[in-house]
Amino acid sequence: MEPAPILSLDRVSRRFGPVEVLRDVDIALRPGEIHALIGENGAGKSTTMNILAGYLAPSSGRVLLDGAATALAGPGAAEAAGIAMIHQEFNLAEPLTVEENVFLGRELRRGPFLDRRRMRNLTRDWLDRLECPLDPRLRIADLSVSDKQMVEIAKALGRQARVLIMDEPTAVLSRRETEILLRLVARLRDEGTAILYTSHKLDEVARLSDRVTVLRDGAVVLSRPAGDLTQDRMAEAMVGRPMTDLFPPRTAAPAGAPVLEVAGLDVPGRVQDANLSVRAGEVLVLAGLVGAGRTELAEAVAGLRHSTGRVTVKGRPLPRNDARAARRAGLVYMTEDRKGRGLLLGKPLAENLTLLALDRFGRFRIDKRAEAAALDRAIRGHDIRVADPTVPAGALSGGNQQKLLLAKVLLDDPGIILIDEPTRGIDIGTKQQIYGVIRDLAQAGKAVIVVTSEMAEVVGLAHRVVAMRAGRIVGELSGAAIGDEAVVRLAMGLEPRGAAA
């Protein structure tokens, strides 16, 4: 007999203006159960979670708390009812310390004063449970993304949530951090917490969750115990068609002279003595753990980060620390941080699309007609789904933002392109499209460097893999030697198994 659900939705629909985002959604969160909510970007996952956590009210249908219909008047009321939500974009005050954030809005007092010592000790306890040895006195602004995630979770722990809702908690975590988080989530489950989370990593979902609900176009298409589902079945339910090959067919590795050569590149404190080269038509994957220095290396090559060393494009040395010179040489970098560094979320699509290559649209006067035509081409060419092309970029779903960012970078027609985490936080259908673009670029004779933490991408995309660990390049694999295990062993610093791995 299953325990009664703590929190559930009963035939909930939600519309934004004329657009129906959710349609008759039923979902039940039970104590001691990990519930995974999966679906493509735009399927309605975020809306569902926001309704559960009281951030949004349903247009119709009921939210049931302990079996009784309730109207959660805002996140405050939900929190009082023991429901905590961790957003993908963190709700942390950057200039405050870890402990101040954990206790924000419910500070402990001793008389009229703050009881700092008790708050600090409690914060430390909760962080210890997360196996995250952070000093509670550190400022949030100085933390890495994964540490911020841990602080968010500590905050939820401190609120003794009965229901914990997490929006893609592992998207920004390294493998090790993901392991810790998954262990912790399992422990919370065993203590009787009801957990709902979303993830695009189906292997994780299959491993961790007890029940899986799949959303497609705002409706539940599948809700079943996880044990009854394979990853393929989940993916098929998400996209609504059988998933054939996610990656385009592999092409032969090109031969020929390298177009980009990096020699002795140092980024102070981040990368030491990096050497690599890429040929035209080649996809080179920079593999490694989060924090291994891959992004820093890519940014340094593109002149966006201070570095010393030699970078040559087609034999010509590139001045260091000059992103415009790199651009002129046909080398561009696509950031992993599409919201913070990639797109102006408040600006229209066209202005975002042309920002990098703006001088192609007139030196003194922007040719707005050409700009609009370029946007039309990008929307069609990259299948950017948008009803009204005058909306700001922030109104697009994550996957469509990523396609816009890719279109922006490619608009400059670079010969060498560095793509950092091309598919972070986007759905499987969009991933497939982006893999296709990467393969097409290589076939068109571009040199492509991809930084990725997803093992499937390393194996599925690369002609050659360069692995980094702790700021150094630690090994290289090519052709048939590229495989999950070989890459992991390199990245983790283990010797390759056998001579001919």
Add this chain to the structure above:
Amino acid sequence: MSAGDTAAPAPAAPRRRRVDLHALGPVLALLALIVLGALMNPNFLSYGNVTNVLARSAFIGIIAVGMTFVITAGGLDLSVGSMAAFIAGLMILAMNALLPALGVGLATVLAGIAVALAAGLAAGALNGLLITRGRIEAFIVTLGSMGIYRSLVTWLADGGTLSLNFDLRSYYGPVYYGGVLGVTWPIIVFAAVAAVGEIVMRLTPFGRHCAAIGASEQVARYSAVHVDRVRTATYVLLGLLVGIAVIMYVPRLGSASAATGLLWELEAIAAVIIGGTVLKGGFGRVWGTVVGVLILSLIGNILNLTDLVSPYLNGAIQGVTIILAVVMQRGTGRAR
């Protein structure tokens, strides 16, 4: 969102032009003021009064156009009022000093104009470089230079007033009082600066880059925009425009003192904000700034022409206007 799941429209479909009610707000306010003024005093729409209001608006207006670029790019310049006083003082001293050599005539005036432009350029470049190269907050840098210029002009004038030679003043006077077809030069220059400013903001890569930097410096940097150069250029442009405003201002009174250009910086910033430019940067509207300048000077003018409210309350009413303008624009501000 499922909104994104609808298919892209056919490329031939015309782009809808939405009427932005928030953008219309300042224009409606300006029209209301004009109607109000005309009803309250028959002289309000007379040639003399209109010319007077526009000519007096020109100084702040020219500066405010430059300020629009600075604020759009996420900066701020508090020093423009003091800078104007200092440049006016320098210009007067230079012309007086050159008088014996060059005589009363075009040469002296042109030399004075060159001094004003050069000083504006240098002052703007100094602000810009301290902010970009020196990595100091714009607020701090320009707060400092505001004090420096104000004090320098007081020192140059030895606490009193710097006066332009009387003959030179008569010769130079037409630059403020004269004009073409009944339109005086300050109005013509203001209109020209505003028109060019509007074009630059809307149609050039420079204007686009200003807005991008103001919206997100990081995104601009990762899009290979020369952030420091563009940002410095906004301050240099503003300095130059302060120089141009001074060139129009000096012939009006022929003098400069510690009180010259007092609070101009705040009026210019207020005009920019009333016009719909976002104070924290990312979006700027030059024509809005022009409307803002006109609103501010019309309020003063109407108070002077009517005895409904004491003209001493001018500042209070302008203050209320600024706050109201921002409250009404909040919807757009947030979206951006």
